[in-house]
Amino acid sequence: MAGHKGGSKRTQNGDSGVTRIGVISDTHDFFDPKIRELFKGVDHIIHGGDIGLPWIILQLEEIAPVTAVVGNADETGINYKETELVQIGARKFLVHHIVDPKNLNDKIKRKIIRENPDVVVFGHTHKPFCETIGNTLYLNPGYAGRQRFELPRTLAILTCDEQGMTADFLEL
Numbered sequence: 001m002a003g004h005k006g007g008s009k010r011t012q013n014g015d016s017g018v019t020r021i022g023v024i025s026d027t028h029d030f031f032d033p034k035i036r037e038l039f040k041g042v043d044h045i046i047h048g049g050d051i052g053l054p055w056i057i058l059q060l061e062e063i064a065p066v067t068a069v070v071g072n073a074d075e076t077g078i079n080y081k082e083t084e085l086v087q088i089g090a091r092k093f094l095v096h097h098i099v100d101p102k103n104l105n106d107k108i109k110r111k112i113i114r115e116n117p118d119v120v121v122f123g124h125t126h127k128p129f130c131e132t133i134g135n136t137l138y139l140n141p142g143y144a145g146r147q148r149f150e151l152p153r154t155l156a157i158l159t160c161d162e163q164g165m166t167a168d169f170l171e172l
Helices: 034-038 055-061 106-115
Strands: 019-024 044-047 066-068 083-088 091-096 119-121 129-133 136-140 154-161 164-171
Touching: 034 154, 044 055, 044 083, 044 091, 055 066, 066 083, 066 091, 083 106, 091 106, 136 164
Parallel strands: 019 044, 044 066, 091 119, 119 136
Antiparallel strands: 019 154, 083 091, 129 136, 154 164
């Protein structure tokens, strides 16, 4: 799938001002072995919810630091919040599992207005989404769980630098 903002700009990890973020969602207690290779060298990983058991996060933490939120299919008692805010490099991220960018509910709309994030990461639909609305990039990496609904299984790499952000969707 095409990258955001005019395709992919390839830069070497470690260049000054360049941050690579692995974005994943809807693993539903399945850790695809391809994730390790696809996320190799990322600076941070964001999980948009529907994790499954916490061992999924432990696997991701072996690759890079992780920010994760609980999803609607996660067991009660899983120790993650419904919404997370995280600063990664020069960008502010709001992570919440169920977001409809074209029709925000009042609760999430207020959080976005109050926090003014550069990026909103979400999941739930199992469909990749990448669009800038206003000044905010809305990014759903698709889903990385077992094959369901005849949809492609995807995750994303978000590359952030001084020129902007580029999201590349990668199939599992």
